[in-house]
Amino acid sequence: MNTIDSLVTVASWVSIAIKYNVLSDLACQFFPEFKLRWLVREFRDNLPKELDFAEEGRNGERARANASDPNSFTTPKIFWVRV
Secondary structure, eight states: OOOHHHHHHHHHHHHHHHHHHHHHHHHHHHHHHHOOOOHHHHHHHHHHTTTTTTHHHHHHHHHHHOOOOOOOOOOOOOOTTTO
């Protein structure tokens, strides 16, 4: 990933985080019983990690390597040239 792609990615995540916070604040103002702000924070903090497909691929390969019986579950084949 080049520098411009990295900056675009960071800007995208910042934009998403701001939207999560705004929507959460609005929900709390209009619906005081809304007690899920913690869930909004969890999504905001973890969504970028979940959508990092390179990291997900590494996690799958690590799980397969660490498994006592790698045939007990399936992980997808990662084509690293495309990631």
